[in-house]
Every structure is written in structure tokens, then in C-alpha cells.
Amino acid sequence: MVTGVHAFVLSERHDAAAGAATRRVYRRAPGDTSAAIPPGLGFTPARRVDQTSGMSPADPAIRTPDQRLRVFVSSTLRELAPERRAVRAAIEQLHLAPVMFELGARPHPPRELYRAYLAQSDIFLGLYGARYGWVAPGDDVSGLEDEYRLAPPELPKLVYVKEDGEREPRLVELLARIKGDDRASYAYFNDADHLAELVRGDLATLLAERFTRATGAPGEPDAGMGGTVELPAALTALVGRERELETVVSLLTDDDVRLVTITGAGGIGKSRLSIEAAGRVRDRFHGGIAFVDLAPVTDPQLVPAAIANALGIRDIGDGTLDEKLRMAVRDRRMLLLLDNLEQVLDAAPAIRSLLTDAPDLTVLATSRILLRLTGEHGVELGPLGMPDLRRGPDVARALAAPSVDLFVERTRAVKPDFELTDENVEDVERICIALDGVPLAIELAAARGRVLTPAQLLERLDERLLELGGGVRDLPERQRTIRSTIEWSTQLLSASEQDLLTRLGLFAGGFTLEAAEWMAEGIPDADILDDLGALVDGSLVRQEDRGDRAVFAMLSTVREYALERLGTRPDAAALRDSHAQYFVRLGAQSRFELEGPGQLGWIERLHEEGDDIRAAMRHLLDTRQWATAAHFAWTLYVYWWVDGHLGEVLGWMREVLDSGDELDDLTRATALYFDRANAFWQDPDDWLVPGLSESAALFRREGERSGEALALISLALALLGAREPDTARADDALEGSVALFREAGDTWGEAMALVTLGRVALLTHDVQAALARFDESLAVARRQRDDLGEAIALHHRGWAEVLLGDLAVARDCFEQSLALSAKLHHDEGVAYGLEGLTAVAAGVGDVERAGMLLGAAQVVRERTGTYNAPSFSFHQQFVDGILAGPDGDALEAARVRGRRLHVDDAVAYAMQRSTADATAPVT
Known part of the structure; x- marks a missing residue:
């Protein structure tokens, strides 16, 4: 296939093979192997919003589809790389969500992270070879063993051990203990293929035991209609915010309160508090909670698009997003959580308009300053309560201070045996006071508790804050504290780790290990796994589980700092180019995958990368790389269409056409197609027909058969929508389109054109001819085993039967x-x-x-x-x-x-x- 325009399968939610994992224990002897259609042709796929369940293993049922079982995979990384890939594939084949840490089992500080994910997982899968794993200084076990220890007792455990090779003594001891655990199954495997077979069989057995499909409660008009985004998982406990949490929850449960804004400095904990509060009032909002992360958004005019994206609203250029937003929320009792709003405060009028038009909508926002809207209720978040040194050092009294409590908790995440004692309590209290009780600053300092005592930490911290204080005096006091603490924390990194942090600031959203490796190219003496691991260990980068993919992310405050550093570098432009090229390369890689059996997985992945894909496109346009921008848009055609972004692409391609620069034929053909095809019902005589005719001709000149065929379909639609419809010319265009798709071996395009030919036949009142075309399209779809194409053909066939009178x-x-x-x-x-x-x-x-x-x-x-x-x-x-x-x-x-x-x-x-x-x- 030549273009990315064919299999628009968008959302496969699987009803089979999902259920609560059982507690059954079993053992096995070693070796035992127990067209879809382009814009305007009728069906427009809606973006899938993937929601994970977050259910505990003790729950009586796993809710599915789309709230998929999480399988936590524990293993060493480099030693078992092929086996990890096989396990991931086996889990995904059953449409479950693998939770896999790209850095392998690391105790510092992902210990707190994987404890949180273990608590939210449904199955523990242990994979063991010859290595026991690294034991950090001051620890008594490796991350591998720590993960097994932290797995909740009720979690079903599937354990797989590679048969060949000498095992390290401590791994032998661990496996002996696992064998004695009545809650774990235990099996040996020979190679990756054998392992995959075992995993598929064992998971299928667990899934088959219990299965309940969850639906919304009948009679709740808002439940499940249109989809909302689940709140991000809370990876840490909320410390010292009981009063503020009670205030926010009280406001959100007041019918007279429509807008609540949590304010405070960067790193003060606004996002964490908002997520906790939203979770507490979930049952009150039957229309759902939509979480919108605005950190990647810098243009206030794009805020409605970000909200629409979170709500699953499609932008195909057929109306304004403001209008669609109002329609989607006007009669829903729902909560809209807008996180990191301070950089787009000029969007406040749009938020006010939305609140005015939707009387049952409530907005919870986080921002460094108030929105200044009528009816706004502000909740200011200050520093955590700090200890009082005037009363002398006392462990019990110190722990009563939330800032000290947080420091101790975060230090234990990286050094489990840390205790607050009479000897170190005063140093800890002074650390918290030096950091002004700012949670993120405390967390960054505590991350160094693995290798520094509180006294050493205080000494280095005092020196660094004094040294850095003068350089950031233009910032508010608490913002200056967090900025200085980030700077101090980075000074403890090696040169390659600092370089990597700066480059990673270019990612607008989460990023994969592969993306980090791409951006690390050219860093002297870099070891991406070690360097990225150091950033995670220092709490400068966080590892997350997004859907079924492990990703890394930065807090917006750390990203701001990284981008500041980038701005001073002479190679900043080249690094921005490199970031864009990664996603251009990803688009090329996905182009044909989007048209085949792996389409759904790629759509999900590209949706997760959406913020960075937009950032890459914006960079290409801003630097006038028109040909690359057009090619990028074309390779991702299926993604734009399925995920509902063709309206955005139309705007981008208009920039290309209006640039005034000379464009090559393929660039102009692509830009013309996107610009015209998405508005084929508008002024077809004067604007669309000439533009689509030119696009088809340019594609033909370049030998792009599927591109030409696609343009001909849109041309036919424009001809049919003209003031004087030209059915004969439209029919010729479609016949030519079918022939071109067949020459290209593009069966999806063929089915698409056949349905359109049937519609032309209906327009000329030849119902029998239309029925024949629909049947042809149906046959093609069924041969391809494509449910969406089959649904489209059946729908059209149904209307033909209505016209024939056979209801x-x-x-x-x-x-x-x-x-x-x-x-x-x-x-x-x-x-x-x-x-x-x-x-x-x-x-x-x-x-x-x-x-x-x-x-x-x-x-x-x-x-x-x-x-x-x-x-x-x-x-x-x-x-x-x-x-x-x-x-x-x-x-x-x-x-x-x-x-x-x-x-x-x-x-x-x-x-x-x-x-x-x-x-x-x-x-």
C-alpha cells in the first residue's frame, strides 16, 4: 500500500478473556507445556479513550473491556531482554496491560513507584535467569527481590525460571523461598518462544476463571457517553494537606460553586492535591471527570482543543471546537480538571464561556495565580508545616511537622532502613526549613539520602542554596527555592547525565526509552540506561505506566529548568531538529503498520505521543520545512483520522499553502488534499473541485497511485455536492479510483471506493446497482476480516434495503x-x-x-x-x-x-x- 489511508479501525474493546485473577495455585514439572471511508463518507471513527481499572486484586470482578488487567513484570533487564519482549507480546495478545520498567528492577527511588504500581496491578509475573540484580549501597536486597517482597499477598504470582545457566547464590536463595510460597505458581522455560507459550496459557487460565463485563448504571444519563479520561494514578501518599483537601472537597460538593482554583508556587503540590480531591468526589459527577494536562500547551487558543481531546471530541473541520465542547458538556454533570493553567491564563474567557453554557459543569483548576473569573473560589497552597527549632530537637515533635514527615517518607523510599533519631533530627529539621517546606524541593533533597547522611546533605545544600540565591532573585521566594534546589540537584549529576536532562526537556509529554536513546545521540561517554536511571533516582525524571506502555516524564517545573538550560546552548536548534526527526521517523515506521493488524496498538501509541507529535509538526512549520511537514502529515493520515485531528492538520497544511514559498509537487499535492478534502461540502464549484483536481494530477505525476485514488474519491464527493451535481464525472472519478487502488494492491482503498460508487448509484435512483456495490465492498471487508469496514458496508446496505421496501x-x-x-x-x-x-x-x-x-x-x-x-x-x-x-x-x-x-x-x-x-x- 502506498498511502496511510486505508484501515480506519479505531477502537477494539475486547469483551472476551477478561476477569479477576484467581487465587488458584498450581505447579508444573520442568519442561511441561501444559474504510473505511475518508472524511464525509458516513462513518467517522471516534477516538478511543483507554481507561485502566485501578482495581485491587481482591475485587470480585475485573471490569472490561477497556479497563484492562495489569500484569506487573519483574525481571532483570539486559540479561533477559529477549524474554521480556516475548512476555510483553504474550500479555498484549490477550489484550492485557503489561507494567514493565524500562530500566529494569531498580530500588532507588522507583521502589516507591513500583510499590504503587504493584498495588494497582492484578497479576505479578516474575521472570528469573542467572542474575540476582544490583544491590544498592546501604540496601540488603536487590530491586528484583524487593519487587517480589512488596507484591501484595493476595496478588496471584506467576513465576518463570530459565533452565540453563549457573545462578548467582542470592538468586538461588530467592528462588528457594519463592518455591515455598503457596501463593505462587512456578515453571521452567527453555527459550523465549517457550516462555511466551507458558505465559499465554497461564494468563488465559486465570482470566477464564471469573469475568464480569462492567457497564454504567442504568438510568444515569451521563455514564459512559462520550468517554472521559481517568485520573492519573497517585504514586505517593498525600502528606500534610488534610485541611486543604477538606476545603477543596467541600467546595466541589457545593452546588453553588462552579469554579475552584488551587494556587501556589511550582512544586508546591497543586496537581497532587487536585487529583486526590477529584478522586474523593468522583461519585458526585455522574457525567465523569475529564483530566486535562495543560503543561504541554503554550498557546491559550489551543486550550479548547486540549479539553476536546480529553473528552474524545473529534475535530474533522466540520465546525468549531468551541461549539462542539458546548454541545458535549451542556447537560452533563461532570468535573473538568485543568492542570497547569498558569501558562495559558488568557484562555480564562473560554473557560468562563464553557461554564456559562454548561450549568452542570464544574471546573477544578491548578495555577500559580488565580484566573480572576467571577464566581472563582481560590484555595492557596502554601509550604508544608515546618518544625520549630526553638523548642529543641525532639523526634516525636519533629515528625508532627508535615515537611519532616514528607522528608522521612521520601528518604525511606530510597533508603528503607532510614530512621529519624536523636542524632540526625536537628539536621533533618534544618533541611526542611532551608527548603521552605516546598514538597518538590524536599523530594529532590531526600532522593540524595541514599548516599548522603542528613548532616552531609545539609552542609552541601546550605552551600549550594547560598551560592545560587543571587542568580534567581527576580523569582518569588518559594519559586526561587525550588529553582535553586533543582539547580543544586543537577550539580550532583555527571556531565552526561546533565546533558541528557537538558535534552529530555524537549519532550512535551511522556517519552519512551527509545526516544531518550535517540536524543542522547552524541553525548560523550553516555550510557543511556545508567544516565536515565540516575535521573530517575534523583527524582528529576519519573517513570510512569501509561496504558500498556512504560514511559518517562518530567514535572513541568523540572522541564522549565531543562528548557532554560537548552536556550543557552549553541546546538539548541539542532537538538530541536533532532526531536522533530524522531517523530518524523516514528511516523514513517507507523505508516504501513497503521494499515494492518497492528493498527490499534499504533493508534494508541501515537495518541500517547500526541503532544510531542504536535510539537514536532509545529517545529517543522516554524522552521519552514514544508516538504518534511507534508510528508509527516501524510504518513500519519490514519492516525489523524481515527484520533480525530484532521481539523488541526487542515490548519497546518494551510500554512504550507499560504507560505508563499515554492513547493515541490508532492508537498503541494498533499497540502491541497488535506486542505480541500476535509471541507468537501463547502463551495465545491469555486474552490474544492479545482483544488482536488490539481491534487490528483500532482499525485499522478509523482506516481502516487493511492494518493491519486484518494484525491479522486474526494473529488467525486465535491462533484456530487456541487450546485449542479455532475454524477457522470463523479462516477468516472470513482471508477478510476477503484482501478488505481487495485493496481496498488490497496484493498482497503478499493472497499472505500466501492461504497462511494454505491452512494452515487443511490443518487441516480439505481438502488439495485447501489446494492451490488455495497455487496462488493462487504465481500472485500469480510475477506480482510475487518469489522469496521464490514459495519460500514452493512449500514449502507441497510439503507438500500429500506429504499427497496424490505424492512x-x-x-x-x-x-x-x-x-x-x-x-x-x-x-x-x-x-x-x-x-x-x-x-x-x-x-x-x-x-x-x-x-x-x-x-x-x-x-x-x-x-x-x-x-x-x-x-x-x-x-x-x-x-x-x-x-x-x-x-x-x-x-x-x-x-x-x-x-x-x-x-x-x-x-x-x-x-x-x-x-x-x-x-x-x-x-
Whole structure:
């Protein structure tokens, strides 16, 4: 395939093989092996919002789909790299989420991190070879053993041991203890393939024991409609914020309070407090909680886009995001958590407008300063309570101070045997006072407690803060403290570690180990694993689990510091180019993967990398690298479309066209396509037809068959939408498109063009010809085993049967299409299925059913922003016929009830057969 424009499968939520892990213990002897369619053609895939369950293993059921079981994988890293890859693949094949630390088992400070993830995981998987792992100075066990020790007792444990090789003595001792653990299974493996087979079988056995699919509670109109983003996992305890937490929770539960802003200096703990408070009031907001991290956003005008992205609203250029946002939240009782708002405060009017238009919406924001909006309730977050040195050193009294309590807790995360004693208590108290009780500063200092005593730490800290204080006097006091502490912390790093930290500041969001390796290229004497590990150990970089991928991230305060350092370097421009090129390379790598069986995984990965993909595109445009920008956009076509960003791409490609620079043919063809195809219903005569014709011609000149074929489909749509539709020319364009797709071996494109040809036939009232085209497309989709393509063809086939008067066959087509769309959690496909069945119910006179399905379909469209897109549905004319008659009030009352249905309940209701005779003719 030549372009990235074919398999728009977007959201595969798997209903099979998911359930709570059982407590069954078993043992085994060694060796025993027990078209989808481009913009405007009808179906528009909705972005998947992946939510993990966060359930404890003791819960009676694992909620699935989309709230996937987490499998915590413990192993050494370099020794077992092939086996780790095999285990990850086996876990993902069962559609579970592997929790794998890219740095391997490290005790400092990921100990606190992996304790948090173990608490949120559902299965522990231990993988052991010959190595026991590194034991840090001052520790008595390696990270490998520590992970096993910290695994909750009720967590099912699957243990796999490689047969060959001499084992280190301490690993032999560990394995002996594991063998005696009645809660763990224990198996030997020969190689990576054998291991993968064992893991798949064991996990399948666990999953099959118990399975409950979770749905929202019936009667809650907002639950599950449109999707919201789960709150980030809390990796540490909230210390010393009981009063502020109570205040925020109290405000959020007050019906008269609509806007709460937590303010304070960077590193003071605003985000942590907001997440805790939101979690406490989750049950109050039936419409969900949407978490929006605004740290990567620097343009206030892009704040609505960030909120829309969090809500799963699609931007395909068919209306303003402001309008779609208002529609999505206008009648939902939901909480919008806007984190790191200080850098985009000019977006305050947009937030005020949203609050005005959505009376049941509440906004919780974090910012360094207030938004200054009417009705805003501010909660200022100051430093943690500090000890009083005037009363003399006392361990019990010192621990009562939250700042000391936090220091001790964080120090124990890196040095488990640390204790506050009469000998060190005064040094610890002075450290906390020197750091002004700022939580992030305390955490950075405590991270050095692994190798420095409190006295040594205080001495070095005092010297460094005094030295650095003069350089940052223009900052507020607490901000100066955190800035100086970050600077001090980096001075303890090696040269290569400092260089890496500066480069990693370029990542707008989380980044993978592979991305870090790319940015580390050229650093003298660098060892990426050791250097990145040192940054994690120093709490300057954090390791997270995002969906089923391990990623690294910086707090926004540390990223600000890194970017400051970058700005002083002569190679800053080259490093920004390197960052962009990593994502250009990622786009090229994903181009064909997006069209095959691995599409869903790539869509999820690219969604996770979305902030950096946008940053890369912005850099390419700002530096006028037009050809690279256009190529980048083209390789990611499927991602833009499935994830709902074609509206953004349209704006970028307009910049290319309006640049005034000379463009090569392929760049101009690509930019013209994105600019015109996404607005084919606007002024087709004067603007779209010429532009799409030129795009097709330029693609042809460059030998890009699939590009030309795609442009011809959009050209045909523009011709059909003209003031005087040219069906003959549109038909010729589509026939040419089919031929080109077939020449390119592009079966997805072929199916897409066939559906469009069927629609042209319907426009000319040749229903039988249309039906034949839809059947051809259906056959292609089924050969490819593509559920989304099959759903699209079935939907179109259903309407052809309606026009032929056979409502029974039409109902079958719509039900099959709806079932496939629901299986994929393709929201607009669900809306189409509900609309088709609305027409069937109205056609046979079942007013109650027609109204219920109509209301449910309307809510799905409103929540996902697809209510304004051109569609292929004729249900309204059936509804209008009832509204004009004596049953109009009954239909309207049923429609209101249908709007209160959870989407899953609406699908279940739609799949129940009507008592009416569906064989009645259309009236």
C-alpha cells in the first residue's frame, strides 16, 4: 500500500478473556507445556479513550473491556531482554496491560513507584535467569527481590525460571523461598518462544476463571457517553494537606460553586492535591471527570482543543471546537480538571464561556495565580508545616511537622532502613526549613539520602542554596527555592547525565526509552540506561505506566529548568531538529503498520505521543520545512483520522499553502488534499473541485497511485455536492479510483471506493446497482476480516434495503452493523446503527421504540462532536412523519427517555426485537 489511508479501525474493546485473577495455585514439572471511508463518507471513527481499572486484586470482578488487567513484570533487564519482549507480546495478545520498567528492577527511588504500581496491578509475573540484580549501597536486597517482597499477598504470582545457566547464590536463595510460597505458581522455560507459550496459557487460565463485563448504571444519563479520561494514578501518599483537601472537597460538593482554583508556587503540590480531591468526589459527577494536562500547551487558543481531546471530541473541520465542547458538556454533570493553567491564563474567557453554557459543569483548576473569573473560589497552597527549632530537637515533635514527615517518607523510599533519631533530627529539621517546606524541593533533597547522611546533605545544600540565591532573585521566594534546589540537584549529576536532562526537556509529554536513546545521540561517554536511571533516582525524571506502555516524564517545573538550560546552548536548534526527526521517523515506521493488524496498538501509541507529535509538526512549520511537514502529515493520515485531528492538520497544511514559498509537487499535492478534502461540502464549484483536481494530477505525476485514488474519491464527493451535481464525472472519478487502488494492491482503498460508487448509484435512483456495490465492498471487508469496514458496508446496505421496501432485511443489516460498531466501541458507528433501527421502528409504527433509539443516537453524536458532520442516514424523514401525526407527543416523550440511556443499555435495547411486524412495507 502506498498511502496511510486505508484501515480506519479505531477502537477494539475486547469483551472476551477478561476477569479477576484467581487465587488458584498450581505447579508444573520442568519442561511441561501444559474504510473505511475518508472524511464525509458516513462513518467517522471516534477516538478511543483507554481507561485502566485501578482495581485491587481482591475485587470480585475485573471490569472490561477497556479497563484492562495489569500484569506487573519483574525481571532483570539486559540479561533477559529477549524474554521480556516475548512476555510483553504474550500479555498484549490477550489484550492485557503489561507494567514493565524500562530500566529494569531498580530500588532507588522507583521502589516507591513500583510499590504503587504493584498495588494497582492484578497479576505479578516474575521472570528469573542467572542474575540476582544490583544491590544498592546501604540496601540488603536487590530491586528484583524487593519487587517480589512488596507484591501484595493476595496478588496471584506467576513465576518463570530459565533452565540453563549457573545462578548467582542470592538468586538461588530467592528462588528457594519463592518455591515455598503457596501463593505462587512456578515453571521452567527453555527459550523465549517457550516462555511466551507458558505465559499465554497461564494468563488465559486465570482470566477464564471469573469475568464480569462492567457497564454504567442504568438510568444515569451521563455514564459512559462520550468517554472521559481517568485520573492519573497517585504514586505517593498525600502528606500534610488534610485541611486543604477538606476545603477543596467541600467546595466541589457545593452546588453553588462552579469554579475552584488551587494556587501556589511550582512544586508546591497543586496537581497532587487536585487529583486526590477529584478522586474523593468522583461519585458526585455522574457525567465523569475529564483530566486535562495543560503543561504541554503554550498557546491559550489551543486550550479548547486540549479539553476536546480529553473528552474524545473529534475535530474533522466540520465546525468549531468551541461549539462542539458546548454541545458535549451542556447537560452533563461532570468535573473538568485543568492542570497547569498558569501558562495559558488568557484562555480564562473560554473557560468562563464553557461554564456559562454548561450549568452542570464544574471546573477544578491548578495555577500559580488565580484566573480572576467571577464566581472563582481560590484555595492557596502554601509550604508544608515546618518544625520549630526553638523548642529543641525532639523526634516525636519533629515528625508532627508535615515537611519532616514528607522528608522521612521520601528518604525511606530510597533508603528503607532510614530512621529519624536523636542524632540526625536537628539536621533533618534544618533541611526542611532551608527548603521552605516546598514538597518538590524536599523530594529532590531526600532522593540524595541514599548516599548522603542528613548532616552531609545539609552542609552541601546550605552551600549550594547560598551560592545560587543571587542568580534567581527576580523569582518569588518559594519559586526561587525550588529553582535553586533543582539547580543544586543537577550539580550532583555527571556531565552526561546533565546533558541528557537538558535534552529530555524537549519532550512535551511522556517519552519512551527509545526516544531518550535517540536524543542522547552524541553525548560523550553516555550510557543511556545508567544516565536515565540516575535521573530517575534523583527524582528529576519519573517513570510512569501509561496504558500498556512504560514511559518517562518530567514535572513541568523540572522541564522549565531543562528548557532554560537548552536556550543557552549553541546546538539548541539542532537538538530541536533532532526531536522533530524522531517523530518524523516514528511516523514513517507507523505508516504501513497503521494499515494492518497492528493498527490499534499504533493508534494508541501515537495518541500517547500526541503532544510531542504536535510539537514536532509545529517545529517543522516554524522552521519552514514544508516538504518534511507534508510528508509527516501524510504518513500519519490514519492516525489523524481515527484520533480525530484532521481539523488541526487542515490548519497546518494551510500554512504550507499560504507560505508563499515554492513547493515541490508532492508537498503541494498533499497540502491541497488535506486542505480541500476535509471541507468537501463547502463551495465545491469555486474552490474544492479545482483544488482536488490539481491534487490528483500532482499525485499522478509523482506516481502516487493511492494518493491519486484518494484525491479522486474526494473529488467525486465535491462533484456530487456541487450546485449542479455532475454524477457522470463523479462516477468516472470513482471508477478510476477503484482501478488505481487495485493496481496498488490497496484493498482497503478499493472497499472505500466501492461504497462511494454505491452512494452515487443511490443518487441516480439505481438502488439495485447501489446494492451490488455495497455487496462488493462487504465481500472485500469480510475477506480482510475487518469489522469496521464490514459495519460500514452493512449500514449502507441497510439503507438500500429500506429504499427497496424490505424492512426485515434492513433491520438485520443495521443490527449487524450496530453489533460490530459496539464491539469496536466506534461511537459514530453506534449512532448510525441506532439511527437505522430508528427508521425501521418508525416504519413499522413502533413509536416508543423509535423515540427511545432516536434520543440515544442524538446523545452519542453530541458527546463525540459528530452531530454536525455530513452523514448517510435518512431516519429523520421517518421521524418527521410521526411528529406530524397524532403520535408526535408520544414519540417526543420517548426521545427524552432515550437520551437518559447509557450507551451500552441503548445498544442492548436496540438489539431486542420489536414486537411489531418488521415485514410491513414502508409507508
